[in-house]
Amino acid sequence: MLRYFLKRLLSLALSLVVASIVIFLALEVVPGDPAAYMLGINAQEDTLAALREQLGLNGSLIERYAGWAGGMLHGDFGISYTYRTPVAEMIGERLWISLPLALFALCLSTVIAFPAGIWAASKRGSVVDVVVMGVTQLGVAIPNFWFAMLMVLVFAINLRWFSAGGFVGWDAGFLLAMKSLTLPAVALALPQASILARVMRSSLLDTLSEDFIRTARAKGLSKRQALWRHALRNALIPVLTIIGLQFSFLLAGAIIIENVFFLPGLGRLVFQSISARDLIVVESVVMLLVFAVIVVNFAVDMAYAIVDPRLRGRR
Amino acid sequence: MGNRNLILGAVLTAIFTGAALISMIWVPYDITVLDIPNKIKGPSGAHLLGTDHFGRDILSMIMAGARTSIAVALVAVGIGMGLGVPLGLTAAAHKGSLLDELIMRGNDLIFAFPSLLIAIMITAVFGASALNAIIAIGIFNVPVFARLTRSGALSLWTRDYVLAARVAGKGAARISFEHILPNVTNLLIVQGTIQFSLGILAEAGLSYVGLGAQPPTASWGRMLADSQTMISFAPHMALFPGFAILLTVLGLNLMGDGLRDMFDPRLRRVRG
Numbered sequence: 001m002l003r004y005f006l007k008r009l010l011s012l013a014l015s016l017v018v019a020s021i022v023i024f025l026a027l028e029v030v031p032g033d034p035a036a037y038m039l040g041i042n043a044q045e046d047t048l049a050a051l052r053e054q055l056g057l058n059g060s061l062i063e064r065y066a067g068w069a070g071g072m073l074h075g076d077f078g079i080s081y082t083y084r085t086p087v088a089e090m091i092g093e094r095l096w097i098s099l100p101l102a103l104f105a106l107c108l109s110t111v112i113a114f115p116a117g118i119w120a121a122s123k124r125g126s127v128v129d130v131v132v133m134g135v136t137q138l139g140v141a142i143p144n145f146w147f148a149m150l151m152v153l154v155f156a157i158n159l160r161w162f163s164a165g166g167f168v169g170w171d172a173g174f175l176l177a178m179k180s181l182t183l184p185a186v187a188l189a190l191p192q193a194s195i196l197a198r199v200m201r202s203s204l205l206d207t208l209s210e211d212f213i214r215t216a217r218a219k220g221l222s223k224r225q226a227l228w229r230h231a232l233r234n235a236l237i238p239v240l241t242i243i244g245l246q247f248s249f250l251l252a253g254a255i256i257i258e259n260v261f262f263l264p265g266l267g268r269l270v271f272q273s274i275s276a277r278d279l280i281v282v283e284s285v286v287m288l289l290v291f292a293v294i295v296v297n298f299a300v301d302m303a304y305a306i307v308d309p310r311l312r313g314r315r
Numbered sequence: 316m317g318n319r320n321l322i323l324g325a326v327l328t329a330i331f332t333g334a335a336l337i338s339m340i341w342v343p344y345d346i347t348v349l350d351i352p353n354k355i356k357g358p359s360g361a362h363l364l365g366t367d368h369f370g371r372d373i374l375s376m377i378m379a380g381a382r383t384s385i386a387v388a389l390v391a392v393g394i395g396m397g398l399g400v401p402l403g404l405t406a407a408a409h410k411g412s413l414l415d416e417l418i419m420r421g422n423d424l425i426f427a428f429p430s431l432l433i434a435i436m437i438t439a440v441f442g443a444s445a446l447n448a449i450i451a452i453g454i455f456n457v458p459v460f461a462r463l464t465r466s467g468a469l470s471l472w473t474r475d476y477v478l479a480a481r482v483a484g485k486g487a488a489r490i491s492f493e494h495i496l497p498n499v500t501n502l503l504i505v506q507g508t509i510q511f512s513l514g515i516l517a518e519a520g521l522s523y524v525g526l527g528a529q530p531p532t533a534s535w536g537r538m539l540a541d542s543q544t545m546i547s548f549a550p551h552m553a554l555f556p557g558f559a560i561l562l563t564v565l566g567l568n569l570m571g572d573g574l575r576d577m578f579d580p581r582l583r584r585v586r587g
Binding site for chain 1: 385387420423424427428429430431432434436437438439440481512516519523524525536539543546547550557560561562564565568571
């Protein structure tokens with residue numbers, strides 16, 4: 001177990017290093033001098049040089065990479081080219097919207113998908129099953145930003161139950177803040193819930209056809225008892241994988257949904273930074289999201305290894 | 316059930332592919348001409364799906380948009396297959412080697428970047444365009460096909476006919492192309508359909524946030540972005556392009572499911 005853990009940890013570290021190099025090099029290709037961009041065309045040569053020094057733009061490629069990556073390790077993401085504030089601060093503020101939004105959507109998705117998937121599987125071929133499969137088929141096909149717009153039309157513009165966008169801030173109280181995240185979270189959760197419900201259903205159906213379920217039934221357990229006591233637990237492994245993967249889709253998907261609802265989260269920050277050519281911010285946000293994805297996948301792998309010893313040998 | 320899915324899916328796909336093809340030679344109205352006096356009109360006899368804020372015919376824009384969506388998604392799937400399949404075949408042919416390990420770890424790395432992030436990085440570097448959207452979606456497709464090909468190929472390498480081919484003196488590359496590839500084609504077609512539909516969704520999303528096709532190229536995603544501020548008084552501008560995306564993606568997904576059932580009824584792949 002320890003050996004497996006160390007091996008996976010090494011591969012995690014390696015992935016992070018390679019990812020950071022890829023991101024760094026990709027944005028290094030961008031033409032133009034950020035210092036010249038910040039100071040405008042009339043800037044004096046010595047002012048430019050001083051700013052370049054301050055931003056850490058001098059030095060070789062390797063020195064700059066080491067400065068950027070080393071800084072990130074102790075929470076220093078550099079200084080924004082446009083706002084002249086530390087990038088870490090800007091990201092920290094935005095994270096307080098994007099992260100709760102992704103988690104909210106993940107909870108919604110799980111809470112909807114589990115009962116729907118279990119219900120459909122336990123009544124295979126019934127009306128319930130057909131309805132769940134039909135609705136999830138639509139849920140997978142609908143573009144979530146369009147669904148978000150439709151919800152704005154119905155619940156914000158016509159019924160006036162929610163505001164059409166913006167974020168009241170956590171200072172306004174937990175409930176009000178959550179209320180302004182509700183429509184975005186539902187929009188984000190819909191496709192994920194549909195996928196999850198389908199995975200739950202098919203995984204449960206696979207498990208229900210296994211020998212140990214037949215044994216349990218032969219022992220005298222009812223269909224319902226066999227499902228809840230034996231099948232469900234065994235059917236959860238693929239479901240957990242998908243939940244792990246979904247977290248990254250939710251964080252990244254939030255980038256588009258935040259734009260629909262004008263939420264000042266990481267997504268808006270990225271777009272503002274792209275249009276302002278504030279590449280250090282883009283670089284840092286992308287790295288942060290990739291870091292989150294890699295770490296979450298690592299955590300899911302570890303959780304399996306603990307739950308299911310058979311999986312330790314694989315890979 | 317599978318057959319019905321397949322037919323419904325094929326019909327929907329045919330409608331939108333047909334619309335895209337027809338738009339190359341004919342659309343009801345020229346979408347590059349502005350007709351301000353007729354702006355934001357609801358559906359009518361003259362304009363079946365109404366007009367947008369520049370007076371352009373929405374049906375014509377949807378037809379031209381179908382062309383953009385299908386072209387982007389199709390090329391992206393082509394990139395994914397073109398690079399992913401040979402990589403997967405190579406990895407399977409040299410299972411356990413350093414090459415296999417390199418290819419698979421490379422795949423994991425790309426998977427760690429959600430496709431939207433790849434697109435954002437590419438746009439940050441090269442600017443927004445349909446071509447860059449294709450590259451972004453295409454890159455993300457590579458590991459999908461590489462993994463699928465590798466896992467499909469691995470089980471085939473243990474078959475007797477492959478053994479026979481090895482005894483006959485065929486090399487790994489030749490066996491891969493002559494014996495392995497034809498037997499994973501079904502898998503590739505089903506996954507190709509699904510990636511095609513995901514590509515259409517991704518293109519719409521990217522265009523919606525302005526990272527995809529640029530004006531004057533018609534695009535469903537940008538039509539939705541344009542309609543957003545007018546949704547309260549011109550909902551038709553938002554409804555029709557959205558339905559176009561929904562129905563196209565739905566059609567492709569149903570077709571993928573139907574094909575999968577047709578090729579192998581036991582094969583129930585989980586879509587992630």
